[in-house]
Amino acid sequence: MHPVEKSTNSTLFKRAQQTIPGGVNSPVRAFKSVGGAPYFVTEASGPFVFDVEGNRYIDYVQSYGAGICGHAHPKIVEAVFQATKRGTSYGAPTLNEVLLAEEICARVQGVEMVRLTNSGTEAVMSAVRLARGVTGRSTIVKFAGCYHGHSDSLLVSGGSGIAQQGLAGSEGVPDGAVADTIVVPYNTIPELDERVAVVCVEPVAANMGLVAPLPGFLEGLRAACNKVGALLLFDEVITGFRLCKGGAAQWYKVQPDIWCFGKVVGGGLPVGAFGASKDIMTQLAPLGGVYQAGTLSGNPLATAAGLATLNMLDQYAYQQLEHTALSLQQGLEQAFSAAGITAMVPRVGPLLGIFFTNSTPTDFNEVREAADNGMYPRFFHGMLSRGVALAPGPYEILFPSLAHTTSEIAATVTAASIAALEITRQS
Numbered sequence: 001m002h003p004v005e006k007s008t009n010s011t012l013f014k015r016a017q018q019t020i021p022g023g024v025n026s027p028v029r030a031f032k033s034v035g036g037a038p039y040f041v042t043e044a045s046g047p048f049v050f051d052v053e054g055n056r057y058i059d060y061v062q063s064y065g066a067g068i069c070g071h072a073h074p075k076i077v078e079a080v081f082q083a084t085k086r087g088t089s090y091g092a093p094t095l096n097e098v099l100l101a102e103e104i105c106a107r108v109q110g111v112e113m114v115r116l117t118n119s120g121t122e123a124v125m126s127a128v129r130l131a132r133g134v135t136g137r138s139t140i141v142k143f144a145g146c147y148h149g150h151s152d153s154l155l156v157s158g159g160s161g162i163a164q165q166g167l168a169g170s171e172g173v174p175d176g177a178v179a180d181t182i183v184v185p186y187n188t189i190p191e192l193d194e195r196v197a198v199v200c201v202e203p204v205a206a207n208m209g210l211v212a213p214l215p216g217f218l219e220g221l222r223a224a225c226n227k228v229g230a231l232l233l234f235d236e237v238i239t240g241f242r243l244c245k246g247g248a249a250q251w252y253k254v255q256p257d258i259w260c261f262g263k264v265v266g267g268g269l270p271v272g273a274f275g276a277s278k279d280i281m282t283q284l285a286p287l288g289g290v291y292q293a294g295t296l297s298g299n300p301l302a303t304a305a306g307l308a309t310l311n312m313l314d315q316y317a318y319q320q321l322e323h324t325a326l327s328l329q330q331g332l333e334q335a336f337s338a339a340g341i342t343a344m345v346p347r348v349g350p351l352l353g354i355f356f357t358n359s360t361p362t363d364f365n366e367v368r369e370a371a372d373n374g375m376y377p378r379f380f381h382g383m384l385s386r387g388v389a390l391a392p393g394p395y396e397i398l399f400p401s402l403a404h405t406t407s408e409i410a411a412t413v414t415a416a417s418i419a420a421l422e423i424t425r426q427s
Ligand SMILES: *Cc1c(COP(=O)(O)O)cnc(C)c1O
Pocket: 118, 119, 120, 121, 122, 124, 147, 148, 149, 150, 202, 207, 235, 236, 237, 238, 262, 263, 272
């Protein structure tokens, strides 16, 4: 018998830990901040994931937002399958790369050119290099609790996994690598000076739970950057192609100088992208002096998946997504209040977060107070045991997809009502 067939989640987790650090290839997946063994996925379909024990979960992780059409969408599967038959990587340009670049530029006003990468991390890392090259300046400003991938200079005070490990930053990052990084609180407009090359921000912070920009914050950043000639970078790896067609820049009517994308734009395959005006983007090699490259960049499977995904994202898709998120928000709020549990369920369009606190956090300090009160792990396991998979940590958000129908939302709300009552009874 094949050994995997007899595996349970916990035996497989033990086995994984023998050859993979922590048993996982990205720290959050290890369940460290909620406890227990992660479910090992065997397959996924639409709103569901299935684990090695045969359990089915309504999935709100959706690959941390890479999935927007639901798992294994037939159109995406078919596009990738057809692309696979034509070869998986060439090291030469292809039509689909051009089509994807055109699609991104058409959707996001202000993006005139785009370069594809293999991950969001790479996109932001390269975009920061470009910003420094264009301005001839060194300083980067970032906001506490915003996550911009795991490159050295941006890892300080990151949200997401790094917050869950209780780390301010990472070991192995030399002081020199972060000497030019300034960290400031989210939703506060920093004092900038002429040393600042770029201000990096998640226009909606979605790696410290969900923290919306307060009115005037993004506008204030735009003005502050203009004043000193710094570039404004929107990290739209989560918000891009998810909030609406044009992402957060369109949603909030504030234009950055540089955009970073990832997750949705790859349709579940490894893709990132960064884009800007022609003036800025032509500073990249081979036209300009800022180097950036990638063996697998513009990969044919990934561009096929990305194109198939964007093709499905019309205005009706965004309306549906937002409607789904609204029902989920209202259902969860009712479930918590019926059980007498203090919780906030902030929502921006289709993005949804949960904080077990009595007022919605606006920066990382407030988030940490709310996230570390021990409520999230209890709710998480209450939901998981009832077939609903939330992200295994309080710093992540929920990603309802186009595949989540009213029946999954109703089932989720029922599970939440029971899980919430169970918490009340135990305390
Ligand atoms: C996920 C994420 C990244 C990093 O993308 P990877 O593909 O994981 O490297 C960067 N920025 C934001 C806002 C993200 O959510």
